[in-house]
Amino acid sequence: MSAADTSAKRGGGLGDVHVPEIHDLANRLRFAPQQGRIWLDDQRMMLMHVSSLGALRQELIESLGKETARGLITRIGYQAGASDAEMAKKLRSGSSTYDNFLAGPQLVSLEGIVHCEPISLDIDVGKGRYFGDFRLIDCAEAEAHLASYGIADEPACWMLVGYACGYTSTFMGRPILWRETECKCTGHSQCRVVGRPAEDWGEDAADDLRFLQIGDFVKFNPTSPDKLPATARIAARGPASGENDFGMVGISSAFNSVCHLVKKVAPSEATVLFLGESGVGKEIFSHNLHRLSRRADGPFVAVNCASIPEQLIESELFGVEKGAFTGATVSRPGRFERAHGGSLFLDEIGTLSFTAQGKLLRALQEGEIERVGDHKVRKVDVRVIAATNVNLRDAVKEGSFREDLFYRLNVFPIRVPPLRDRRDDIPLLMNWFMRRSAAKHGKTITGFRERAVDALINYRWPGNIREMENLVERAVILADEGGALDLCHLFTTGEEVTSTTFVVQRDGALSQSVDMDEIDFTQGPGGLPTLADTEARMLRLALAEAKGNLSLAARLLGISRATLAYRLKKYDIAS
Numbered sequence: 001m002s003a004a005d006t007s008a009k010r011g012g013g014l015g016d017v018h019v020p021e022i023h024d025l026a027n028r029l030r031f032a033p034q035q036g037r038i039w040l041d042d043q044r045m046m047l048m049h050v051s052s053l054g055a056l057r058q059e060l061i062e063s064l065g066k067e068t069a070r071g072l073i074t075r076i077g078y079q080a081g082a083s084d085a086e087m088a089k090k091l092r093s094g095s096s097t098y099d100n101f102l103a104g105p106q107l108v109s110l111e112g113i114v115h116c117e118p119i120s121l122d123i124d125v126g127k128g129r130y131f132g133d134f135r136l137i138d139c140a141e142a143e144a145h146l147a148s149y150g151i152a153d154e155p156a157c158w159m160l161v162g163y164a165c166g167y168t169s170t171f172m173g174r175p176i177l178w179r180e181t182e183c184k185c186t187g188h189s190q191c192r193v194v195g196r197p198a199e200d201w202g203e204d205a206a207d208d209l210r211f212l213q214i215g216d217f218v219k220f221n222p223t224s225p226d227k228l229p230a231t232a233r234i235a236a237r238g239p240a241s242g243e244n245d246f247g248m249v250g251i252s253s254a255f256n257s258v259c260h261l262v263k264k265v266a267p268s269e270a271t272v273l274f275l276g277e278s279g280v281g282k283e284i285f286s287h288n289l290h291r292l293s294r295r296a297d298g299p300f301v302a303v304n305c306a307s308i309p310e311q312l313i314e315s316e317l318f319g320v321e322k323g324a325f326t327g328a329t330v331s332r333p334g335r336f337e338r339a340h341g342g343s344l345f346l347d348e349i350g351t352l353s354f355t356a357q358g359k360l361l362r363a364l365q366e367g368e369i370e371r372v373g374d375h376k377v378r379k380v381d382v383r384v385i386a387a388t389n390v391n392l393r394d395a396v397k398e399g400s401f402r403e404d405l406f407y408r409l410n411v412f413p414i415r416v417p418p419l420r421d422r423r424d425d426i427p428l429l430m431n432w433f434m435r436r437s438a439a440k441h442g443k444t445i446t447g448f449r450e451r452a453v454d455a456l457i458n459y460r461w462p463g464n465i466r467e468m469e470n471l472v473e474r475a476v477i478l479a480d481e482g483g484a485l486d487l488c489h490l491f492t493t494g495e496e497v498t499s500t501t502f503v504v505q506r507d508g509a510l511s512q513s514v515d516m517d518e519i520d521f522t523q524g525p526g527g528l529p530t531l532a533d534t535e536a537r538m539l540r541l542a543l544a545e546a547k548g549n550l551s552l553a554a555r556l557l558g559i560s561r562a563t564l565a566y567r568l569k570k571y572d573i574a575s
């Protein structure tokens with residue numbers, strides 16, 4: 001089948017399609033070796049040996065048979081292509097349809113899969129028209145397949161074809177099917193793929209489409225263009241689309257195991273104790289616990305024990321009878337009574353007074369409370385969910401927390417990890433808070449600048465998710481309408497930010513991810529300088545450039561004035 005048969009808007013002759021510069025995409029590739037992570041925008045990536053891929057393919061083919069292995073490998077490719085299509089749409093949102101689409105073939109090159117050369121390309125997203133013809137040079141998958149099996153009778157770049165299907169189907173919003181018309185595995189000098197809407201392939205499209213299905217339960221009708229294969233639907237939901245059924249954002253295993261535990265324990269009546277630093281979202285988890293419990297129709301009452309003065313906490317929790325103390329002019333129920341039939345969330349439980357602890361223990365054990373200044377015993381039906389950011393075991397040892405209460409509360413402890421232990425979630429959370437804040441303040445924000453992404457990914461987040469929420473909201477307010485969030489909008493109150501990520505330079509080498517655009521940085525002789533040397537030198541350069549003006553120097557470096565002052569002091573540089 002020849003590509004030139006179909007009229008194409010671009011191309012028709014070899015190499016006629018203009019491919020845009022790749023820097024916008026390459027700038028999104030970040031190496032963070034100190035975290036053991038590689039990021040491509042907000043996707044976590046991993047370097048894999050082509051020889052390992054070859055061994056994996058071979059094992060799949062030999063244990064599952066060629067058909068099943070091909071299906072599996074094609075779908076893995078589909079998934080990757082669909083993710084990249086979401087990213088391409090975002091990163092090249094302002095570009096022409098062609099440049100936007102060509103991000104896919106460029107990403108494939110950036111990811112080291114293959115070098116793509118468009119021969120001809122015709123896209124009309126609105127009309128659903130698509131035709132693509134690409135030459136693929138030095139495909140890693142073909143190399144792996146050839147190493148295992150030598151020259152074959154049919155094309156074998158399954159993952160690549162899956163990628164092309166996933167990318168183009170997601171990009172077009174309709175199923176686009178690709179086929180290899182030439183393959184290195186069948187003795188051609190290079191691979192070549194052609195893509196068009198599934199229904200344009202006619203009857204035999206079903207043969208290819210079966211490799212894209214997830215299991216038999218998915219029935220895909222190639223004549224119905226708006227029905228995407230299951231893989232496409234999963235990808236369309238997208239890893240970046242946001243909230244899970246908890247109304248929270250996260251893909252990390254640490255986050256998901258907390259969600260899993262909450263779902264498990266919710267239907268029981270067990271007392272649950274959330275452990276973790278301030279700002280990790282303990283209250284949101286406990287609210288979800290209530291929502292998923294049998295008490296969902298009952299009240300959810302939340303109390304932060306630390307925010308109520310010690311002398312008032314008892315009457316607040318257990319209620320008060322008129323005349324119990326000066327000022328108690330009316331009787332009123334406490335939070336326990338108000339939570340009757342539902343759940344009571346007690347945050348910062350470690351701050352409770354000893355008397356209140358005793359009363360709480362009784363409420364937990366007997367389901368009974370007494371209002372302050374009253375001797376009438378009242379029955380309450382309340383599930384207690386507690387949370388603490390201190391180590392209660394230590395508090396027991398120190399004698400500030402009752403041991404019997406600790407064991408009563410510690411029936412089902414759930415540890416919520418700090419944000420720095422779930423770094424995979426940082427990009428998702430950043431974007432989520434950005435979209436939410438932008439909507440709240442009626443602003444259009446295009447995203448984050450690369451160095452801002454670096455800083456946010458590297459930052460230690462002592463205040464956890466709450467800190468990020470506030471930081472991003474403040475940045476959205478500070479940023480220009482229609483602009484991107486930059487370092488100067490984010491870290492404005494002297495937060496300690498260090499960069500330990502590396503970016504790909506134009507020559508392909510990695511360099512530390514400091515924005516070089518504004519600074520003329522001359523490389524010193526004699527090998528690599530240390531990070532500290534480099535940083536100190538950049539500070540001096542910026543100071544010189546700004547003629548000693550600290551605010552200007554800070555702006556040049558994209559850091560706050562306070563951070564600059566801190567750094568200057570650290571390196572003992574006179575300002």
Ligand SMILES: [Zn+2]
Pocket residue numbers: 139142155156157180182183184185191192
């Ligand atoms: Zn091939």
